[in-house]
Amino acid sequence: LAGDDRARCSLGELRRALEVEPCDALAFVVAAWEVMLTIRAGRLRDAEHLAEGCLRLGTDVGDVDAANWYGAQLIAIRWAQGRVGELLGLVDELDQSGTVPELGGVSTAALAVVAASAGDELTARSALARLGAGRLGRLPRGSVWLVTMAAVCDAANALADAEAASEAYKLLVPF
Secondary structure (H helix, E strand, O other): OOOOOOHHHHHHHHHHHHHHOOOHHHHHHHHHHHHHHHHHOOOHHHHHHHHHHHHHHHHHHOOOOHHHHHHHHHHHHHHHHOOHHHHHHHHHHHHHOOOOOOOOOHHHHHHHHHHHHHOOHHHHHHHHHHHOOOOHHHOOOOOOHHHHHHHHHHHHHHHOOHHHHHHHHHHHOOO
């Protein structure tokens, strides 16, 4: 997610490891990585097809987060297509899902931006408020923190929420 230059090399290493010793769980991770790189390459139709295959593989290996990975992949694809508002129902379900680990509010931030894109201002404002005005700095800085802040910025912009935008800006200055 951070655009690490070693991503392609590391993916090659994982693929070679799978050739030596097949492992369904590792194959799922490789499939997810391939979706990400295909999105980065701008091949969005291919990425969507790969995401569907990744979901099937994740479900087959019993990964409880397979649907969450798929949801995140679809959000990224639709965002790049300018069609993220189409995913309001899916993102709302993911935000309420019992299988979504607490990842620092990323699903709530996604709900805010998707709802805003869909024209559902009430849901968008509610989601942004749940993240907490004045409390964005308390969100854990894990692997999805920048994605969370990007969604907060998009939602704040769509909602003309200067307070949320200012808070996110201050947090993002070092980046």
